[in-house]
Amino acid sequence: MLAWTIYISFAAAAAMFLLKPDSRQGARVLALVAALAGLAVGLVGAVQHAGGGLVTIQKLPWVQTIGAEYHLATDGISLTLVILTGLAAVVGILFSWNVEHRTREFFAFYLALIGGVYGVFLSFDLLLLFVFYEIAIIPKYFLIAIWGSTNREYAAMKLALYSFIGSAMVLAGLVAAYVVSGAQTFNLVELAKYPFPASFQNWAFPLVFVGFAILAGLWPFHTWAPTGHSAAPTAASMLLAGVVMKLGAYGCLRVAMTLFPEGLAAWRDVFGGLAVVGIVYGALVSLTQRDFKFVIGYSSVSHMGFVLLGLMTLSTIGLSGAVLQMFSHGVIAGLLFGVVGRMVYDREHTRDLDELQGRRLSRTMPFAAVTFVVAGLASMGMPGFSGFVAELKVLIGAWQTFPKLAVIAGVGIVLGVAYTLRAVQKAFFSGDKEDVPGAIHAGHGHGESAITLPEKIGAVVLITTTLVIGLYPKQLLDWIVPSFASPLFDGLRKGGLQ
Amino acid sequence: MSVDYLGLLKLFLPECAVVLTALVILFADLRWWQALPVLQRSRGAAWLMTVGLLGAAAVALLGEKSADLLGGTLVLSSASQHVKVVLLLLAVVTAWLCTEGEFTKHVGEFMALIALATTGMMFLVSTENLLMVFVALELVSLSLYVMTAFNKRSPRSAEAALKYFLFGGMAAAFTLFGFSFLYGLTGSIHLPTIASKLAGHATDPLALAAIVLVVAGFGFKIAAVPFHLWAPDAYEGAPAPAAAFIASGSKVASFFILAKLLQTGLAGAEGSGAWKAFAPGWTAVIALLAAASMIFGNLAALAQTKLRRLLAYSAVAHAGYALLALIGGSQPALLYYVVTYAVTSVGAFGVLAVVEHRTGREDFGSLAGLRERSPLLAAGLTVFMLSLAGIPPLAGFFGKFYVFVAAAKQGPDLGYWWLVALALAMSCVSLFYYLQVLKQVWVAPREESAPTFAGEKAVAALIALLAGAVVVLGCAPEWLIQWLR
Numbered sequence: 017m018l019a020w021t022i023y024i025s026f027a028a029a030a031a032m033f034l035l036k037p038d039s040r041q042g043a044r045v046l047a048l049v050a051a052l053a054g055l056a057v058g059l060v061g062a063v064q065h066a067g068g069g070l071v072t073i074q075k076l077p078w079v080q081t082i083g084a085e086y087h088l089a090t091d092g093i094s095l096t097l098v099i100l101t102g103l104a105a106v107v108g109i110l111f112s113w114n115v116e117h118r119t120r121e122f123f124a125f126y127l128a129l130i131g132g133v134y135g136v137f138l139s140f141d142l143l144l145l146f147v148f149y150e151i152a153i154i155p156k157y158f159l160i161a162i163w164g165s166t167n168r169e170y171a172a173m174k175l176a177l178y179s180f181i182g183s184a185m186v187l188a189g190l191v192a193a194y195v196v197s198g199a200q201t202f203n204l205v206e207l208a209k210y211p212f213p214a215s216f217q218n219w220a221f222p223l224v225f226v227g228f229a230i231l232a233g234l235w236p237f238h239t240w241a242p243t244g245h246s247a248a249p250t251a252a253s254m255l256l257a258g259v260v261m262k263l264g265a266y267g268c269l270r271v272a273m274t275l276f277p278e279g280l281a282a283w284r285d286v287f288g289g290l291a292v293v294g295i296v297y298g299a300l301v302s303l304t305q306r307d308f309k310f311v312i313g314y315s316s317v318s319h320m321g322f323v324l325l326g327l328m329t330l331s332t333i334g335l336s337g338a339v340l341q342m343f344s345h346g347v348i349a350g351l352l353f354g355v356v357g358r359m360v361y362d363r364e365h366t367r368d369l370d371e372l373q374g375r376r377l378s379r380t381m382p383f384a385a386v387t388f389v390v391a392g393l394a395s396m397g398m399p400g401f402s403g404f405v406a407e408l409k410v411l412i413g414a415w416q417t418f419p420k421l422a423v424i425a426g427v428g429i430v431l432g433v434a435y436t437l438r439a440v441q442k443a444f445f446s447g448d449k450e451d452v453p454g455a456i457h458a459g460h461g462h463g464e465s466a467i468t469l470p471e472k473i474g475a476v477v478l479i480t481t482t483l484v485i486g487l488y489p490k491q492l493l494d495w496i497v498p499s500f501a502s503p504l505f506d507g508l509r510k511g512g513l514q
Numbered sequence: 515m516s517v518d519y520l521g522l523l524k525l526f527l528p529e530c531a532v533v534l535t536a537l538v539i540l541f542a543d544l545r546w547w548q549a550l551p552v553l554q555r556s557r558g559a560a561w562l563m564t565v566g567l568l569g570a571a572a573v574a575l576l577g578e579k580s581a582d583l584l585g586g587t588l589v590l591s592s593a594s595q596h597v598k599v600v601l602l603l604l605a606v607v608t609a610w611l612c613t614e615g616e617f618t619k620h621v622g623e624f625m626a627l628i629a630l631a632t633t634g635m636m637f638l639v640s641t642e643n644l645l646m647v648f649v650a651l652e653l654v655s656l657s658l659y660v661m662t663a664f665n666k667r668s669p670r671s672a673e674a675a676l677k678y679f680l681f682g683g684m685a686a687a688f689t690l691f692g693f694s695f696l697y698g699l700t701g702s703i704h705l706p707t708i709a710s711k712l713a714g715h716a717t718d719p720l721a722l723a724a725i726v727l728v729v730a731g732f733g734f735k736i737a738a739v740p741f742h743l744w745a746p747d748a749y750e751g752a753p754a755p756a757a758a759f760i761a762s763g764s765k766v767a768s769f770f771i772l773a774k775l776l777q778t779g780l781a782g783a784e785g786s787g788a789w790k791a792f793a794p795g796w797t798a799v800i801a802l803l804a805a806a807s808m809i810f811g812n813l814a815a816l817a818q819t820k821l822r823r824l825l826a827y828s829a830v831a832h833a834g835y836a837l838l839a840l841i842g843g844s845q846p847a848l849l850y851y852v853v854t855y856a857v858t859s860v861g862a863f864g865v866l867a868v869v870e871h872r873t874g875r876e877d878f879g880s881l882a883g884l885r886e887r888s889p890l891l892a893a894g895l896t897v898f899m900l901s902l903a904g905i906p907p908l909a910g911f912f913g914k915f916y917v918f919v920a921a922a923k924q925g926p927d928l929g930y931w932w933l934v935a936l937a938l939a940m941s942c943v944s945l946f947y948y949l950q951v952l953k954q955v956w957v958a959p960r961e962e963s964a965p966t967f968a969g970e971k972a973v974a975a976l977i978a979l980l981a982g983a984v985v986v987l988g989c990a991p992e993w994l995i996q997w998l999r
Contacts, residue, residue, distance in 0.1 A: 079912075079992050081846065082919060143915070147906035154905055157949060161957045169957070173949060180945045184938040187915070191934060195922040 018061040018138060019073050019088050021054045021098060022148075025105075025131030032124035043120035047109045050127055054134065055102030062095045062495070069502045070205070073138065083200035087141035091502060092495030093339050097137045097259075097266060100346040103481060104258045105130045107350055108251035110474035111358045115163065115249070122163055126251060129155040129260075136263050142190055142202040142271065146183070149263065153179045156256065163249040165361075171247030175256075178230055178240035185227030186267065189220050193275060208274045208504055214282075221279025225272040225287065231264030233320040234287070235294035242313030246367075250357030253309070257316040257349040262342040265323045269338070273327065277507035280330070285418070288328035292421045292428070294321035299431035303438060308360065308367040311439045312352045315395060318428060319345045319403075325425055326410035331514050334413020336496045337406050343492060344394075344402035344485065351391035351478045358471055359384035360443065369442040378444045383467045385444040387475045392436040394482045397429050402485035517584070525581055525590060528570040528598060529636050535566025536629035543622025552621060556613040559625040560972070563609035567632070571602040586642035586704040593849065594639045596997055597770055600853050601639075604763045605632040607860050607976050611755040614864075614973050615871040617665040618753070624664055628759060631657035635767035642778060644693045644703040647771055651689070651735070655682050658764060661756035662748055674751025681734060681744040689731025695724035696779070705779035716783035717794050725783060725796045728775065729803065735768040738837060739806040742830045749826035750876075754867035757822065761829055761863060762856035769852045773840055776800070787841060788929025800837050801933060807834030808940040815947050820876050821866055824947060828902060829859070831944060835917055838933055842920030849998040851917050854901070854909035854987055861980035862898040865891050868969035868977075881951065883960025888967055890974055892955050897981040901988065903948040904941050909988035914941065916991070 028050030035042050073088040115122050135148030160172035197210045230237040245253045273280050298318030305311045326338025378385040394401035414422035539562050547555045574595045581590040634653030663675030700711035733741035749757045776796050785795015811831030818824040839848035873880045885892040901910030921930045987994050
């Protein structure tokens with residue numbers, strides 16, 4: 017049943033081209049219906065799954081010659097991310113309600129991207145997972161290159177090339193693993209059982225891990241992220257930071273760590289260190305940015321650092337914290353980019369914090385200000401929001417294994433407070449126009465429209481989600497934690513997973 | 515010995531049908547159609563070609579699937595018959611591409627040349643005899659040289675043909691010289707016999723020289739570095755249908771026979787190109803050729819501003835990837851890759867033919883805003899470019915994947931992994947220039963004076979069909995792999 021999330025998305029993307037070329041409302045409605053259907057299917061599937069272990073959805077022979085199968089399956093981790101994708105898709109469409117230029121193509125590419133993402137989260141055959149992973153690259157390129165803002169063609173090409181290089185590295189590792197295992201299969205569960213020689217794992221693990229981690233924003237391969245997120249249109253930024261970066265982290269967990277546990281043991285310290293560098297570096301650089309979207313872009317790098325740190329802790333609490341952080345950051349990044357991109361940029365036509373300083377946005381768009389404050393609190397890790405639970409678990413897990421890194425990561429949280437408050441203050445709550453020399457005299461009647469209903473719905477949905485999970489994380493954790501008990505993680509258990 | 519001519523005729527009915535088609539078209543065009551406008555004549559000739567060649571394809575599909583006659587001169591297998599069907603289909607598409615663009619008044623002759631080149635290719639894939647290989651190769655080459663020169667109003671066409679011819683003539687000489695060494699060493703021109711006689715002294719200096727000469731000769735045909743210098747000019751100067759056929763049909767046939775030559779004829783002389791385990795033999799040579807082609811082809815394509823030259827350098831790069839399959843020893847992987855590449859290539863040239871004819875331009879800018887001007891062509895070109903880049907779920911991705919797996923399996927301890935890694939790195943480079951083309955189609959705004967067009971109905975239909983085939987063959991590759999076994 018969960019497979020329908022994929023099919024509905026691709027079908028709707030194709031159906032977009034049956035609409036009239038200048039149809040806007042039709043395209044929006046079709047996209048929203050498809051995204052809502054996907055979310056509904058995801059939720060129903062999650063309820064049905066209810067904490068069971070690995071459940072196969074579909075298993076058909078695909079390419080017998082090499083042993084690839086059309087194998088879709090799910091466990092708690094996949095479910096969490098499928099629901100995140102559904103939420104991000106719906107809210108992204110709501111925040112893109114105002115796209116006027118080539119609307120149906122926008123939503124076609126958007127839905128194709130969503131379909132590819134669903135596919136990655138549900139695939140348990142390595143070739144199939146890779147196929148969906150690469151399918152997602154091309155819509156991203158076009159979304160940014162056509163509907164993006166500053167420097168969009170450069171940003172789109174950079175993002176596409178980085179993603180493709182990452183997936184090429186993954187493919188290299190997968191081909192090597194397939195050949196070395198001698199098993200004529202790409203089934204993840206089967207390959208996870210195979211004892212790859214340690215010398216092989218020592219180079220295969222970093223290859224595949226870095227390949228996926230490029231997309232997850234591992235420092236120092238993260239530079240595509242801020243550029244790409246800033247150039248992308250709002251919905252694409254929300255998807256990119258919210259979901260696509262999680263594709264990379266999911267790949268790290270699902271493929272690299274599951275297949276090569278001994279390699280992981282050898283490289284843990286290195287990647288744990290890089291993750292923490294990412295946390296602190298992302299936060300520090302975010303603190304100096306003039307462009308509002310770059311602030312959020314670098315903060316995404318910082319938050320993804322927590323995910324990667326959690327993955328390296330090799331304790332159930334750290335790993336489940338990492339998965340929860342994937343979900344939580346997906347929601348929060350969606351909120352942040354929604355406010356910055358849709359609510360502020362589309363109206364003020366500037367993302368420069370110094371220019372925004374004079375415009376008293378807390379007066380002219382109070383809803384946006386409140387939303388951003390709430391989102392900022394969540395991003396900082398304020399208890400009551402999902403970010404706190406996730407980051408706490410990651411830090412506890414990290415303290416058990418790399419105490420020094422945990423302390424540095426904690427510093428990263430404090431820096432998070434700093435850059436968030438700076439951005440909030442500059443953009444929304446700074447002094448009167450007269451205080452800032454050279455500030456643009458922005459009146460109320462800027463032609464600004466009030467915050468529209470779709471934006472309000474989108475924001476409320478996301479805020480509610482982060483609050484609910486922050487106050488009652490048990491619902492998600494009941495799915496996530498038992499997944500680590502499945503036989504898929506036996507190799508990791510031998511490697512020290514508690 | 516007595517030869518059963520009737521039996522021979524039955525086995526080679528497809529080839530006969532193709533030659534007959536060529537003669538019928540020549541007759542019809544020269545006798546009855548001279549007064550008609552060129553477009554009508556092209557259409558008529560294309561219809562005749564379709565009927566004739568599809569009939570030949572049907573005979574090939576339904577007829578005898580295995581035979582070995584006259585000491586390996588004529589050898590049929592299920593793979594060879596199916597490859598013939600592919601060649602015939604590619605020829606039909608090439609014939610229809612002639613209706614898009616008026617580069618010549620001599621329609622009948624051009625169509626006849628396409629048919630003759632196809633015949634040559636068909637014989638090329640039905641033999642295990644060195645002399646027959648050479649004769650068929652020459653038939654193909656000579657037909658293609660003339661086709662390249664066919665646009666008498668374009669000096670570039672003449673220049674391209676001259677370069678192609680001179681280079682090709684040299685290459686043919688090398689090939690024949692290499693063949694003569696093989697004969698000298700083994701006393702036979704029958705591939706399996708050569709293999710058995712060579713067994714044991716495969717590292718004989720004369721044998722190694724023969725390998726290098728033969729690979730050089732065929733390297734020209736498949737446009738591998740460093741024998742690729744003719745490709746950019748030939749692809750650019752030749753009339754679109756000729757370029758399309760060179761890029762597709764000629765490649766399929768050449769790779770098929772090269773594989774047969776090396777894997778059957780030089781079976782004991784593989785050597786090894788594995789990392790830190792180089793041993794003299796043809797695998798080592800092919801590995802180097804593959805590496806050079808992939809690197810040079812992709813890097814040179816980055817600098818191109820003309821679509822045809824971009825496709826030429828990309829063809830060089832794809833020859834590199836296909837050579838990996840040759841090393842991998844996997845015939846299904848090689849054939850799947852080359853066949854899907856040919857389909858993609860002929861489709862891409864089809865789109866280029868329409869665009870060049872309707873806009874009169876050859877640079878990237880001619881594609882600006884294509885999605886508005888011609889949605890079908892834009893969709894088709896997108897599919898073809900993405901397939902060439904290796905994006906799933908298209909055939910190009912699966913072809914590359916299968917080739918990589920085959921190459922990685924070969925050689926002990928992932929010996930050829932260095933080639934696979936190189937191929938992947940170069941694929942990343944290639945994404946850049948394919949996206950540059952697609953950027954024009956989807957992102958660049960339409961220029962004021964740019965016309966909207968749909969192209970000839972038949973050509974548009976064929977492009978749509980080819981694009982659909984690329985998608986379907988990529989999503990469900992098992993069928994084609996089994997069919998080409």
